Amino acid sequence: MKIAITSTGNTLDSLIDSRFGRCSYFVIYDSETKSTEFIPNPNKESIEGAGPASAQLVATKGVTKVVSGEFGAKVKSLFDTLQIELVILNKADKSIKEIIELLER
């Protein structure tokens, strides 16, 4: 299963990015191979529609779950139709490594 996590940086020690559409990086974590891929978010500076463009990016990667601090109204309905689960994590001090550990439990 692939999971996308929004990240403020490109290492496992980076903290979660509280924004979805305009986060700095997306981490794609594969729970079968235990591999992680860091993708710089090309939509960070979008004038409009950063959320849907980012939803498209993570959906293209084949994820079935997305972890972030918050999601906007437009992406919620998109993810619903794609049957991708959203996890809201209100803990800004959690690192990517810690979040992966939580997901593995």
Add this chain to the structure above:
Amino acid sequence: MKNITIAIASGKGGTGKTLISVNMFYALNQLYDSVTLVDCDAEEPNDLLFFSQTQLKQVSQTEVNLSIPVINDKLCTFCGLCQEYCTYNAIFILKDLKRISVLEDLCHGCGACTFACKYGAIKEREVSLGEVTTYKVFENSYLVEARGRVGVYSPVNVIKAATTIGQRGGIVLLDSPPGTSCPFIQTVAKADYVILVTEPTPFGLSDLKQSAETLKTMGKPFGVIVNRAGLGDDEVYSYLKNENVPLLMEIPFEREIASIYSRGEIVAKTRPGWVDDFGEMFGLIYKDYGDSGNKR
């Protein structure tokens, strides 16, 4: 005939834009020929409330539409070119899953996607954004109202249409929406001069600063009316002095003014001094920014 377009704006909501707009409109009508008031606050237009229904005569109404793409997924090859052409991220496509959809709220109706499609899979349909209505109020004097349809994402296109229709020559007053975002920018962009209405409170000052900075960036000349003078503190006045911004007028914090306004009446009707004050203020603005000074 005097030609000038003046926007009445503010950063903060509820500072008195509409009070100034309708009273200035009334006052200038007593003094000059051909005055138009454009209510650009398309999300909640209310200038109309200050004129009796018998006084108003509707002269025209224009529907404001947007062309939204409709994608036929039987003809679509999911090539993704339409999405590449879209600057506003309004097309959502998942090539592998053969899924494509239009996010109508993000669409600006530019037509680039229709142009991009080589397979004839995109047709357009008209969506109503709102309407612009013109009323005759006095002889040779009009009120143009921008009214957005409830639920529409952005009022900008309706405002744009209203300022175009409202540009009848003569004196044009634009009652701007609050804030400093796109609806405000769209309104003040058409003005020769901007009157910022504020109140002498920390909230008024904070938002005044934002509007002033925006107007400076746009190169728009402006001055300030302090409403509810006597309330709050002196910080707004210090700011105006330090920044060299002209203080155009002060309206005292008075229960009676609020009372007249809340009944939907025009204060200048019962206080002739207001007609003179607005006339004098207008004269000074016109001298520097009217007709020949028009560098729109």
